[in-house]
Amino acid sequence: MECIFCAIVEGKIPSATVYEDEHVFAFMDIAPANPGHLLIIPKQHYRNIFDMPAEIGSKIMEVAVLLATAIREALNPDGLNLFQSNEAAAFQTVFHFHLHLIPRWEGDPLRLPWRPSEGNIEEISNIAAKIQEAL
DSSP states (O other), rough: OHHHHHHHTTSOOOOEEEESSSSSEOOOOOOOOTTOEEEESSSSOOSSSSTTOOHHHEEEHHHHHHHHHHHHHHHSSSEEEEOOOOOOGOOOOOSSSOOOEEETTTSSSSSOSSSOOOOOHHHHHHHHHHHHEEE
């Protein structure tokens, strides 16, 4: 089955395009969490962050900063979320890397997907050491 985001980049599926350059494509989400919700994707297919070169991730983040500023100017939201998922366990449903920019307003219906609670500092430190070792 063809990737829906690749089809959008190729122009096979229409989209409300917001930005395009050599490496990056941004378009409005057709099932928006809030008005102004858009997606930023690499033009080349990468399943998720684990498959994507760091250089492409950098280009996506540069565009995210540019578009966040444009969203703020155009829509005057109270805030903005960047949301990105990798693999089904982390809510990824389209397996082409994509970064959501979601404008936020006080009192909108969106909620944090977890309940923050204090962790065990020793366990946290042990996990940090394992991650550092993996670098």
